Amino acid sequence: MGRKKLSKKDVLHLAKLAGLTLTEDEAIKYKKQLKETISYIENLEELETTKIPPTSHSISITDVFFEDGEKNERLFSLKEVFQNTKNKENNCFKVKKIFE
Protein backbone atom coordinates (compact mmCIF):
# COMPACT_ATOMS: atom_id res chain seq x y z
CA MET A 1 0.00 0.00 0.00
CA GLY A 2 2.50 2.60 -1.19
CA ARG A 3 1.39 6.07 -0.30
CA LYS A 4 2.22 9.71 -0.11
CA LYS A 5 2.06 11.61 3.18
CA LEU A 6 -1.15 13.60 3.39
CA SER A 7 -0.79 17.39 3.63
CA LYS A 8 -3.39 20.00 4.51
CA LYS A 9 -3.39 21.01 0.86
CA ASP A 10 -4.21 17.40 -0.08
CA VAL A 11 -7.14 17.37 2.34
CA LEU A 12 -8.50 20.55 0.76
CA HIS A 13 -8.01 19.02 -2.70
CA LEU A 14 -9.86 15.81 -1.73
CA ALA A 15 -12.67 17.94 -0.28
CA LYS A 16 -12.90 19.88 -3.55
CA LEU A 17 -13.16 16.62 -5.51
CA ALA A 18 -16.04 15.65 -3.22
CA GLY A 19 -17.81 18.98 -3.69
CA LEU A 20 -17.27 19.90 -0.05
CA THR A 21 -16.06 23.21 1.32
CA LEU A 22 -13.82 23.02 4.37
CA THR A 23 -12.57 25.76 6.65
CA GLU A 24 -8.84 25.94 7.44
CA ASP A 25 -9.55 24.61 10.93
CA GLU A 26 -11.51 21.67 9.58
CA ALA A 27 -8.72 20.82 7.14
CA ILE A 28 -6.15 20.80 9.95
CA LYS A 29 -8.41 18.70 12.18
CA TYR A 30 -9.25 16.17 9.45
CA LYS A 31 -5.61 15.83 8.44
CA LYS A 32 -4.74 14.75 11.98
CA GLN A 33 -7.76 12.44 12.31
CA LEU A 34 -7.25 10.82 8.92
CA LYS A 35 -3.64 10.13 9.85
CA GLU A 36 -4.77 8.32 13.02
CA THR A 37 -7.31 6.27 11.09
CA ILE A 38 -4.83 5.33 8.40
CA SER A 39 -2.19 4.27 10.90
CA TYR A 40 -4.75 1.86 12.38
CA ILE A 41 -5.81 0.25 9.12
CA GLU A 42 -2.20 -0.49 8.24
CA ASN A 43 -2.58 -3.69 10.28
CA LEU A 44 -3.97 -5.33 7.13
CA GLU A 45 -0.35 -5.51 5.97
CA GLU A 46 0.14 -8.29 8.54
CA LEU A 47 -2.00 -10.59 6.37
CA GLU A 48 -0.66 -12.28 3.26
CA THR A 49 -3.16 -11.84 0.41
CA THR A 50 -1.14 -12.12 -2.81
CA LYS A 51 -3.07 -15.15 -4.05
CA ILE A 52 -6.42 -14.28 -2.49
CA PRO A 53 -9.20 -13.03 -4.82
CA PRO A 54 -11.09 -9.90 -3.72
CA THR A 55 -14.78 -10.16 -2.68
CA SER A 56 -17.16 -7.33 -3.55
CA HIS A 57 -20.29 -8.89 -2.01
CA SER A 58 -20.38 -11.59 0.63
CA ILE A 59 -23.02 -13.59 -1.27
CA SER A 60 -23.00 -14.39 -4.97
CA ILE A 61 -25.39 -12.16 -6.86
CA THR A 62 -26.45 -11.65 -10.44
CA ASP A 63 -27.90 -8.73 -12.32
CA VAL A 64 -31.67 -8.37 -12.49
CA PHE A 65 -33.41 -7.29 -15.71
CA PHE A 66 -36.96 -6.29 -16.50
CA GLU A 67 -38.85 -8.07 -19.22
CA ASP A 68 -39.73 -5.89 -22.23
CA GLY A 69 -43.17 -4.41 -21.82
CA GLU A 70 -43.33 -5.01 -18.07
CA LYS A 71 -45.07 -2.26 -16.12
CA ASN A 72 -42.65 0.13 -14.44
CA GLU A 73 -44.00 0.23 -10.89
CA ARG A 74 -41.44 2.80 -9.90
CA LEU A 75 -42.61 5.50 -12.31
CA PHE A 76 -43.25 8.86 -10.60
CA SER A 77 -45.84 11.44 -11.55
CA LEU A 78 -44.44 14.90 -12.42
CA LYS A 79 -45.80 16.14 -9.11
CA GLU A 80 -43.83 13.47 -7.25
CA VAL A 81 -40.68 14.16 -9.25
CA PHE A 82 -40.72 17.84 -8.27
CA GLN A 83 -42.24 17.65 -4.80
CA ASN A 84 -38.88 18.00 -3.06
CA THR A 85 -37.12 20.66 -5.14
CA LYS A 86 -36.84 24.39 -4.75
CA ASN A 87 -35.28 24.82 -8.21
CA LYS A 88 -38.00 24.21 -10.75
CA GLU A 89 -39.16 25.93 -13.93
CA ASN A 90 -41.60 24.57 -16.53
CA ASN A 91 -41.21 20.97 -15.38
CA CYS A 92 -37.41 21.21 -15.47
CA PHE A 93 -34.85 21.32 -12.66
CA LYS A 94 -32.94 24.58 -12.63
CA VAL A 95 -29.18 24.19 -12.20
CA LYS A 96 -26.23 26.55 -12.29
CA LYS A 97 -24.81 27.43 -15.68
CA ILE A 98 -21.77 25.35 -16.61
CA PHE A 99 -20.99 26.84 -20.07
CA GLU A 100 -21.36 30.41 -21.20
Next chain:
Amino acid sequence: MLLGKSLVFILELLKKKKVSTKEVIDYFLKRIDKYNPKINAYLTLNKTYNSYEKDKLKLPIAIKDNFCTKGIKTTASSKVLENFIPPYESTVTKRLLNGYFYILGKTNLDAWAHGSSTETSDFKATKNPWDLSRSPGGSSGGSAAVVSSYLAPAAIGSETAGSIRQPASWSGVVGLKPTYGRVSRYGLIAMASSLDCPGPLTLTTEDSAFILKIIAGKDKFDATTANWEVPDYVSEIKKRKKFVIGITEEYLKGVDEEIKKSFYQLIDILKKLGHQIKKIKLLSPKYSISVYTIIQRAEVSSNLARYDGIRYGNDRSFFGSEAKRRIILGIQVLASRFFGGSYVKAQKVRTLIIEDFKRVFKEVDLVLAPTTPIAALKLGEFEKYPFFGEIMDVLAEPAAIAGICAINFPFGLTKKESLPIGLQLMGRWFEEENILNLTYQIEKETNFLGVIEKGIRNYPD
Protein backbone atom coordinates in the same frame (compact mmCIF):
# COMPACT_ATOMS: atom_id res chain seq x y z
CA MET B 1 -52.90 -3.85 30.25
CA LEU B 2 -50.53 -3.30 27.36
CA LEU B 3 -47.34 -2.25 29.14
CA GLY B 4 -44.42 -4.44 28.10
CA LYS B 5 -46.51 -6.76 25.92
CA SER B 6 -44.89 -8.28 22.85
CA LEU B 7 -46.09 -7.66 19.29
CA VAL B 8 -47.37 -11.20 18.96
CA PHE B 9 -49.30 -10.83 22.21
CA ILE B 10 -50.87 -7.53 21.10
CA LEU B 11 -51.83 -9.17 17.81
CA GLU B 12 -53.70 -11.85 19.77
CA LEU B 13 -55.51 -9.18 21.83
CA LEU B 14 -56.52 -7.41 18.62
CA LYS B 15 -57.72 -10.62 16.99
CA LYS B 16 -59.82 -11.46 20.04
CA LYS B 17 -61.13 -7.87 19.99
CA LYS B 18 -60.01 -7.34 23.57
CA VAL B 19 -58.52 -4.08 22.41
CA SER B 20 -58.99 -1.98 19.26
CA THR B 21 -56.30 -0.80 16.85
CA LYS B 22 -57.09 2.80 17.76
CA GLU B 23 -56.66 2.07 21.46
CA VAL B 24 -53.28 0.46 20.84
CA ILE B 25 -52.01 3.33 18.67
CA ASP B 26 -53.33 5.98 21.06
CA TYR B 27 -51.69 4.12 23.94
CA PHE B 28 -48.26 4.37 22.34
CA LEU B 29 -48.75 7.97 21.15
CA LYS B 30 -49.63 8.90 24.74
CA ARG B 31 -46.49 7.24 26.06
CA ILE B 32 -44.43 8.96 23.40
CA ASP B 33 -45.86 12.36 24.44
CA LYS B 34 -44.88 11.59 27.99
CA TYR B 35 -41.37 10.21 27.54
CA ASN B 36 -39.98 11.16 24.15
CA PRO B 37 -39.01 14.72 25.21
CA LYS B 38 -36.61 13.10 27.71
CA ILE B 39 -35.20 10.41 25.43
CA ASN B 40 -35.36 12.14 22.00
CA ALA B 41 -35.77 8.84 20.17
CA TYR B 42 -38.49 9.86 17.66
CA LEU B 43 -37.84 12.55 15.08
CA THR B 44 -41.25 12.42 13.38
CA LEU B 45 -44.58 11.00 14.52
CA ASN B 46 -47.28 9.65 12.26
CA LYS B 47 -50.65 10.72 13.61
CA THR B 48 -52.61 9.95 10.47
CA TYR B 49 -54.34 6.84 11.77
CA ASN B 50 -57.82 6.91 10.40
CA SER B 51 -60.38 5.49 12.78
CA TYR B 52 -62.71 4.82 9.83
CA GLU B 53 -60.38 1.92 9.19
CA LYS B 54 -61.40 0.50 12.55
CA ASP B 55 -62.05 -2.95 11.20
CA LYS B 56 -58.46 -3.21 10.07
CA LEU B 57 -56.03 -4.85 12.40
CA LYS B 58 -52.86 -2.79 12.78
CA LEU B 59 -49.75 -3.25 14.89
CA PRO B 60 -47.67 -0.17 15.65
CA ILE B 61 -43.98 -0.19 14.78
CA ALA B 62 -41.20 2.42 14.77
CA ILE B 63 -38.96 2.83 11.73
CA LYS B 64 -35.40 4.13 11.64
CA ASP B 65 -35.40 7.42 9.78
CA ASN B 66 -33.18 6.16 6.96
CA PHE B 67 -35.99 4.07 5.39
CA CYS B 68 -37.97 6.00 2.79
CA THR B 69 -41.62 6.18 3.85
CA LYS B 70 -43.98 7.59 1.25
CA GLY B 71 -45.47 10.85 2.49
CA ILE B 72 -43.64 10.71 5.84
CA LYS B 73 -40.56 12.91 6.23
CA THR B 74 -37.32 10.94 6.00
CA THR B 75 -34.11 12.70 7.03
CA ALA B 76 -31.40 10.09 7.77
CA SER B 77 -30.89 12.50 10.74
CA SER B 78 -29.08 14.89 8.39
CA LYS B 79 -29.89 18.53 7.69
CA VAL B 80 -29.25 17.76 4.01
CA LEU B 81 -32.60 15.92 4.01
CA GLU B 82 -34.36 17.92 6.74
CA ASN B 83 -37.46 18.51 4.58
CA PHE B 84 -37.38 15.43 2.35
CA ILE B 85 -40.75 13.71 1.79
CA PRO B 86 -40.09 10.48 -0.14
CA PRO B 87 -42.30 9.91 -3.20
CA TYR B 88 -41.95 6.14 -2.75
CA GLU B 89 -42.00 3.44 -0.08
CA SER B 90 -39.00 1.29 0.86
CA THR B 91 -39.56 -2.44 0.35
CA VAL B 92 -39.22 -3.13 4.09
CA THR B 93 -41.91 -0.61 5.07
CA LYS B 94 -44.08 -1.59 2.11
CA ARG B 95 -44.07 -5.21 3.26
CA LEU B 96 -44.85 -4.15 6.82
CA LEU B 97 -47.71 -1.91 5.68
CA ASN B 98 -49.10 -4.70 3.51
CA GLY B 99 -48.90 -6.92 6.57
CA TYR B 100 -50.29 -5.92 9.91
CA PHE B 101 -48.35 -2.77 10.55
CA TYR B 102 -48.89 0.92 11.17
CA ILE B 103 -45.84 3.21 11.24
CA LEU B 104 -45.89 5.05 14.57
CA GLY B 105 -42.99 7.29 13.76
CA LYS B 106 -39.43 7.64 12.52
CA THR B 107 -36.51 7.18 14.89
CA ASN B 108 -33.25 9.04 15.36
CA LEU B 109 -29.91 7.73 14.15
CA ASP B 110 -26.36 8.93 13.67
CA ALA B 111 -26.53 11.22 10.62
CA TRP B 112 -26.49 8.91 7.54
CA ALA B 113 -26.00 6.07 10.07
CA HIS B 114 -22.36 7.18 10.44
CA GLY B 115 -21.60 6.39 14.03
CA SER B 116 -22.15 4.14 17.02
CA SER B 117 -23.77 6.48 19.53
CA THR B 118 -26.59 8.42 17.78
CA GLU B 119 -24.65 11.57 18.76
CA THR B 120 -23.75 12.56 15.18
CA SER B 121 -27.46 13.13 14.48
CA ASP B 122 -28.11 16.68 13.28
CA PHE B 123 -31.25 16.60 15.44
CA LYS B 124 -29.59 16.02 18.84
CA ALA B 125 -28.49 12.78 20.47
CA THR B 126 -30.87 10.10 21.70
CA LYS B 127 -30.48 9.23 25.39
CA ASN B 128 -30.16 5.72 26.74
CA PRO B 129 -33.43 4.91 28.58
CA TRP B 130 -31.43 3.06 31.25
CA ASP B 131 -29.39 6.14 32.12
CA LEU B 132 -30.17 9.45 30.43
CA SER B 133 -26.55 10.59 30.70
CA ARG B 134 -25.47 7.70 28.47
CA SER B 135 -25.62 6.84 24.78
CA PRO B 136 -28.13 4.22 23.60
CA GLY B 137 -25.52 3.07 21.08
CA GLY B 138 -25.93 3.50 17.35
CA SER B 139 -26.49 4.03 14.64
CA SER B 140 -30.00 2.55 15.26
CA GLY B 141 -30.01 4.21 18.71
CA GLY B 142 -33.50 5.70 18.36
CA SER B 143 -34.96 2.32 17.39
CA ALA B 144 -33.24 0.57 20.33
CA ALA B 145 -34.35 3.28 22.78
CA VAL B 146 -38.04 3.24 21.76
CA VAL B 147 -38.20 -0.52 22.27
CA SER B 148 -36.39 -0.56 25.62
CA SER B 149 -38.59 2.26 27.00
CA TYR B 150 -41.69 0.76 25.34
CA LEU B 151 -42.49 3.76 23.17
CA ALA B 152 -43.10 1.14 20.47
CA PRO B 153 -43.56 -2.62 20.81
CA ALA B 154 -40.90 -3.14 18.11
CA ALA B 155 -38.75 -1.18 15.67
CA ILE B 156 -36.85 -1.55 12.43
CA GLY B 157 -33.17 -0.66 12.30
CA SER B 158 -30.38 -1.10 9.81
CA GLU B 159 -26.91 -2.46 10.28
CA THR B 160 -23.77 -1.91 8.27
CA ALA B 161 -21.41 -3.21 10.94
CA GLY B 162 -22.91 -3.29 14.42
CA SER B 163 -25.64 -0.66 14.02
CA ILE B 164 -28.43 -3.02 15.13
CA ARG B 165 -26.61 -5.30 17.56
CA GLN B 166 -24.55 -2.66 19.39
CA PRO B 167 -27.49 -0.34 20.28
CA ALA B 168 -29.60 -3.43 21.10
CA SER B 169 -26.81 -4.47 23.48
CA TRP B 170 -26.45 -1.06 25.15
CA SER B 171 -30.20 -0.51 25.41
CA GLY B 172 -31.04 -4.06 26.50
CA VAL B 173 -33.24 -5.43 23.71
CA VAL B 174 -33.16 -8.19 21.06
CA GLY B 175 -31.56 -7.01 17.81
CA LEU B 176 -31.24 -9.16 14.69
CA LYS B 177 -28.88 -8.53 11.79
CA PRO B 178 -30.00 -10.88 9.03
CA THR B 179 -27.67 -12.33 6.40
CA TYR B 180 -26.68 -9.80 3.74
CA GLY B 181 -29.22 -10.17 0.94
CA ARG B 182 -31.91 -11.70 3.16
CA VAL B 183 -33.84 -8.40 3.44
CA SER B 184 -34.21 -5.84 0.65
CA ARG B 185 -32.29 -2.58 0.83
CA TYR B 186 -34.58 -0.86 -1.68
CA GLY B 187 -35.51 2.53 -0.24
CA LEU B 188 -32.99 2.27 2.60
CA ILE B 189 -30.81 5.38 2.30
CA ALA B 190 -27.54 3.78 1.23
CA MET B 191 -24.50 3.89 3.45
CA ALA B 192 -22.18 1.05 2.41
CA SER B 193 -24.16 -0.88 -0.18
CA SER B 194 -22.15 -4.09 0.05
CA LEU B 195 -22.82 -4.35 3.80
CA ASP B 196 -26.17 -2.68 4.66
CA CYS B 197 -28.83 -4.98 6.20
CA PRO B 198 -32.26 -4.01 7.57
CA GLY B 199 -33.43 -5.90 10.68
CA PRO B 200 -35.80 -5.84 13.68
CA LEU B 201 -35.25 -4.65 17.27
CA THR B 202 -37.74 -6.30 19.62
CA LEU B 203 -38.62 -7.31 23.18
CA THR B 204 -38.80 -11.02 22.39
CA THR B 205 -37.22 -13.55 20.07
CA GLU B 206 -40.62 -14.53 18.72
CA ASP B 207 -41.32 -10.93 17.65
CA SER B 208 -37.99 -10.86 15.86
CA ALA B 209 -38.90 -14.06 13.98
CA PHE B 210 -42.38 -12.70 13.23
CA ILE B 211 -41.04 -9.48 11.69
CA LEU B 212 -38.25 -11.21 9.77
CA LYS B 213 -40.77 -13.52 8.10
CA ILE B 214 -42.61 -10.45 6.77
CA ILE B 215 -39.65 -8.39 5.56
CA ALA B 216 -37.33 -11.15 4.24
CA GLY B 217 -37.12 -12.49 0.70
CA LYS B 218 -36.32 -11.70 -2.91
CA ASP B 219 -37.16 -8.21 -4.12
CA LYS B 220 -37.09 -7.33 -7.78
CA PHE B 221 -36.04 -3.80 -6.86
CA ASP B 222 -32.86 -4.96 -5.12
CA ALA B 223 -30.51 -7.10 -7.17
CA THR B 224 -28.57 -8.05 -4.04
CA THR B 225 -31.52 -9.87 -2.42
CA ALA B 226 -31.14 -13.63 -2.53
CA ASN B 227 -33.62 -15.92 -4.18
CA TRP B 228 -33.64 -18.14 -1.13
CA GLU B 229 -36.69 -19.66 0.51
CA VAL B 230 -38.02 -17.79 3.57
CA PRO B 231 -38.86 -20.32 6.30
CA ASP B 232 -41.66 -19.83 8.81
CA TYR B 233 -39.31 -18.50 11.47
CA VAL B 234 -41.96 -18.41 14.21
CA SER B 235 -42.59 -22.16 14.03
CA GLU B 236 -38.89 -22.88 13.37
CA ILE B 237 -37.78 -21.32 16.66
CA LYS B 238 -40.10 -23.53 18.67
CA LYS B 239 -38.45 -26.78 17.60
CA ARG B 240 -36.15 -28.17 20.27
CA LYS B 241 -32.84 -28.18 18.41
CA LYS B 242 -29.45 -29.09 19.82
CA PHE B 243 -26.44 -27.14 18.62
CA VAL B 244 -22.66 -27.27 18.63
CA ILE B 245 -21.66 -23.78 19.77
CA GLY B 246 -18.23 -22.32 19.14
CA ILE B 247 -16.45 -19.95 21.52
CA THR B 248 -13.16 -18.19 20.90
CA GLU B 249 -10.56 -16.33 22.97
CA GLU B 250 -10.18 -13.76 20.19
CA TYR B 251 -13.58 -12.28 21.04
CA LEU B 252 -12.85 -11.95 24.77
CA LYS B 253 -9.72 -9.81 24.56
CA GLY B 254 -10.26 -6.41 26.13
CA VAL B 255 -13.79 -7.35 27.18
CA ASP B 256 -15.04 -6.06 30.53
CA GLU B 257 -14.88 -8.66 33.35
CA GLU B 258 -18.60 -8.42 34.14
CA ILE B 259 -19.51 -9.08 30.51
CA LYS B 260 -17.18 -12.09 30.48
CA LYS B 261 -18.90 -13.33 33.63
CA SER B 262 -22.29 -13.20 31.89
CA PHE B 263 -20.77 -15.01 28.91
CA TYR B 264 -19.49 -17.89 31.08
CA GLN B 265 -22.74 -17.99 33.04
CA LEU B 266 -24.62 -18.53 29.78
CA ILE B 267 -22.20 -21.25 28.69
CA ASP B 268 -23.06 -23.25 31.82
CA ILE B 269 -26.76 -22.87 31.07
CA LEU B 270 -26.28 -23.95 27.44
CA LYS B 271 -24.42 -27.08 28.56
CA LYS B 272 -27.22 -27.84 30.99
CA LEU B 273 -29.71 -27.53 28.11
CA GLY B 274 -27.77 -30.21 26.25
CA HIS B 275 -25.81 -28.13 23.77
CA GLN B 276 -22.18 -28.83 23.05
CA ILE B 277 -19.57 -26.09 23.55
CA LYS B 278 -16.45 -26.19 21.41
CA LYS B 279 -13.37 -23.98 21.46
CA ILE B 280 -12.55 -22.59 18.04
CA LYS B 281 -10.04 -20.27 16.45
CA LEU B 282 -11.11 -17.23 14.43
CA LEU B 283 -9.16 -14.38 12.88
CA SER B 284 -8.73 -11.44 15.23
CA PRO B 285 -11.70 -9.07 14.90
CA LYS B 286 -9.21 -6.16 14.72
CA TYR B 287 -8.72 -6.86 11.00
CA SER B 288 -12.45 -6.47 10.43
CA ILE B 289 -12.22 -2.92 11.76
CA SER B 290 -9.69 -2.07 9.05
CA VAL B 291 -11.59 -3.83 6.28
CA TYR B 292 -14.79 -2.13 7.38
CA THR B 293 -13.20 1.30 7.60
CA ILE B 294 -11.80 1.11 4.07
CA ILE B 295 -14.85 -0.42 2.38
CA GLN B 296 -17.38 1.68 4.27
CA ARG B 297 -15.60 5.00 3.65
CA ALA B 298 -15.13 4.21 -0.04
CA GLU B 299 -18.78 3.25 -0.55
CA VAL B 300 -19.94 6.26 1.51
CA SER B 301 -17.99 8.68 -0.68
CA SER B 302 -19.73 7.20 -3.70
CA ASN B 303 -23.23 6.92 -2.18
CA LEU B 304 -23.24 10.45 -0.77
CA ALA B 305 -22.14 11.93 -4.11
CA ARG B 306 -25.80 12.06 -5.19
CA TYR B 307 -26.79 14.69 -2.64
CA ASP B 308 -26.41 17.80 -4.78
CA GLY B 309 -29.50 19.68 -3.59
CA ILE B 310 -30.94 19.87 -7.10
CA ARG B 311 -33.79 17.37 -7.18
CA TYR B 312 -34.33 17.13 -3.44
CA GLY B 313 -32.71 18.14 -0.16
CA ASN B 314 -30.27 20.89 0.70
CA ASP B 315 -26.87 21.37 -0.93
CA ARG B 316 -23.59 19.82 0.22
CA SER B 317 -22.74 22.64 2.62
CA PHE B 318 -25.32 21.03 4.95
CA PHE B 319 -23.21 17.91 5.58
CA GLY B 320 -22.06 17.54 9.19
CA SER B 321 -18.52 16.95 10.31
CA GLU B 322 -18.67 13.14 10.49
CA ALA B 323 -20.04 12.75 6.95
CA LYS B 324 -17.41 15.13 5.57
CA ARG B 325 -14.61 13.25 7.31
CA ARG B 326 -15.87 9.92 5.97
CA ILE B 327 -16.33 11.18 2.42
CA ILE B 328 -12.80 12.59 2.35
CA LEU B 329 -11.26 9.39 3.71
CA GLY B 330 -13.31 7.41 1.19
CA ILE B 331 -11.94 9.40 -1.72
CA GLN B 332 -8.48 9.06 -0.26
CA VAL B 333 -8.58 5.24 -0.05
CA LEU B 334 -9.89 5.10 -3.61
CA ALA B 335 -7.27 7.50 -4.97
CA SER B 336 -4.16 5.56 -5.92
CA ARG B 337 -2.02 8.66 -5.54
CA PHE B 338 -2.54 8.64 -1.79
CA PHE B 339 -3.29 5.12 -0.79
CA GLY B 340 -3.06 2.89 -3.81
CA GLY B 341 -4.45 -0.60 -3.55
CA SER B 342 -6.04 -0.31 -0.12
CA TYR B 343 -9.58 -0.88 -1.40
CA VAL B 344 -8.53 -4.08 -3.19
CA LYS B 345 -6.50 -5.17 -0.15
CA ALA B 346 -9.58 -4.71 2.05
CA GLN B 347 -11.67 -6.77 -0.37
CA LYS B 348 -9.06 -9.52 -0.31
CA VAL B 349 -9.08 -9.59 3.48
CA ARG B 350 -12.89 -9.76 3.28
CA THR B 351 -12.36 -13.02 1.37
CA LEU B 352 -10.10 -14.27 4.19
CA ILE B 353 -12.72 -13.39 6.82
CA ILE B 354 -15.44 -15.21 4.84
CA GLU B 355 -13.21 -18.29 4.41
CA ASP B 356 -12.43 -18.18 8.14
CA PHE B 357 -16.14 -18.37 9.04
CA LYS B 358 -16.76 -21.08 6.41
CA ARG B 359 -14.06 -23.22 8.03
CA VAL B 360 -15.44 -22.66 11.53
CA PHE B 361 -19.02 -23.40 10.46
CA LYS B 362 -17.91 -26.86 9.37
CA GLU B 363 -17.04 -27.57 13.01
CA VAL B 364 -19.81 -25.70 14.80
CA ASP B 365 -23.38 -24.55 14.10
CA LEU B 366 -23.21 -21.22 15.88
CA VAL B 367 -20.64 -18.92 17.48
CA LEU B 368 -21.33 -17.26 20.84
CA ALA B 369 -19.53 -14.05 21.88
CA PRO B 370 -20.10 -10.78 23.71
CA THR B 371 -21.66 -8.09 21.48
CA THR B 372 -19.66 -5.16 22.84
CA PRO B 373 -16.47 -4.95 24.93
CA ILE B 374 -18.11 -2.62 27.48
CA ALA B 375 -21.61 -1.49 28.50
CA ALA B 376 -23.12 1.87 27.47
CA LEU B 377 -20.77 4.86 27.55
CA LYS B 378 -21.53 8.40 28.68
CA LEU B 379 -22.67 10.83 26.01
CA GLY B 380 -19.73 12.87 24.78
CA GLU B 381 -17.13 10.08 24.98
CA PHE B 382 -17.26 9.32 21.27
CA GLU B 383 -16.49 12.85 20.20
CA LYS B 384 -13.06 12.67 21.80
CA TYR B 385 -11.78 10.02 19.40
CA PRO B 386 -12.52 9.97 15.65
CA PHE B 387 -12.20 6.22 15.50
CA PHE B 388 -13.95 5.25 18.71
CA GLY B 389 -17.15 3.93 17.14
CA GLU B 390 -15.26 1.27 15.22
CA ILE B 391 -13.56 0.08 18.41
CA MET B 392 -16.95 -0.19 20.16
CA ASP B 393 -18.22 -2.25 17.22
CA VAL B 394 -15.16 -4.48 17.02
CA LEU B 395 -16.98 -7.68 18.04
CA ALA B 396 -19.89 -7.00 15.70
CA GLU B 397 -17.84 -6.20 12.62
CA PRO B 398 -16.57 -9.65 11.52
CA ALA B 399 -20.12 -10.99 11.03
CA ALA B 400 -21.02 -7.88 9.04
CA ILE B 401 -17.95 -8.17 6.81
CA ALA B 402 -18.64 -11.88 6.21
CA GLY B 403 -22.35 -11.14 5.62
CA ILE B 404 -23.50 -13.88 8.04
CA CYS B 405 -26.51 -13.48 10.33
CA ALA B 406 -26.13 -12.54 13.99
CA ILE B 407 -28.38 -11.61 16.91
CA ASN B 408 -27.91 -9.67 20.15
CA PHE B 409 -29.90 -10.52 23.26
CA PRO B 410 -29.62 -9.04 26.76
CA PHE B 411 -28.05 -11.20 29.43
CA GLY B 412 -27.71 -9.52 32.82
CA LEU B 413 -26.80 -6.09 34.10
CA THR B 414 -23.54 -4.55 35.25
CA LYS B 415 -23.43 -4.40 39.06
CA LYS B 416 -22.44 -0.85 39.82
CA GLU B 417 -24.26 1.08 37.13
CA SER B 418 -27.04 -1.41 36.38
CA LEU B 419 -26.57 -1.23 32.58
CA PRO B 420 -27.58 -4.00 30.16
CA ILE B 421 -25.03 -6.57 29.01
CA GLY B 422 -25.46 -7.98 25.51
CA LEU B 423 -24.31 -11.29 24.08
CA GLN B 424 -24.52 -12.37 20.45
CA LEU B 425 -24.95 -15.52 18.42
CA MET B 426 -23.57 -15.69 14.89
CA GLY B 427 -24.84 -18.26 12.41
CA ARG B 428 -24.27 -19.50 8.88
CA TRP B 429 -25.46 -17.54 5.84
CA PHE B 430 -29.28 -17.73 5.57
CA GLU B 431 -29.68 -19.73 8.79
CA GLU B 432 -31.51 -17.07 10.79
CA GLU B 433 -33.84 -19.80 12.07
CA ASN B 434 -30.95 -21.31 14.05
CA ILE B 435 -29.68 -18.17 15.79
CA LEU B 436 -33.31 -17.31 16.54
CA ASN B 437 -33.97 -20.85 17.73
CA LEU B 438 -31.18 -20.83 20.32
CA THR B 439 -32.00 -17.27 21.43
CA TYR B 440 -35.58 -18.45 21.97
CA GLN B 441 -34.35 -21.39 24.06
CA ILE B 442 -32.23 -19.01 26.15
CA GLU B 443 -35.20 -16.67 26.57
CA LYS B 444 -37.50 -19.52 27.68
CA GLU B 445 -34.89 -20.83 30.13
CA THR B 446 -33.69 -17.52 31.63
CA ASN B 447 -36.09 -14.72 30.55
CA PHE B 448 -32.84 -12.89 29.62
CA LEU B 449 -32.29 -12.59 33.39
CA GLY B 450 -35.22 -10.17 33.60
CA VAL B 451 -33.38 -7.34 31.82
CA ILE B 452 -36.13 -6.30 29.40
CA GLU B 453 -38.88 -6.16 32.02
CA LYS B 454 -36.66 -4.22 34.39
CA GLY B 455 -35.95 -1.62 31.68
CA ILE B 456 -39.64 -1.07 31.00
CA ARG B 457 -40.44 -0.73 34.71
CA ASN B 458 -38.56 2.58 34.65
CA TYR B 459 -41.23 3.90 32.26
CA PRO B 460 -44.66 3.26 33.81
CA ASP B 461 -47.85 4.30 32.00
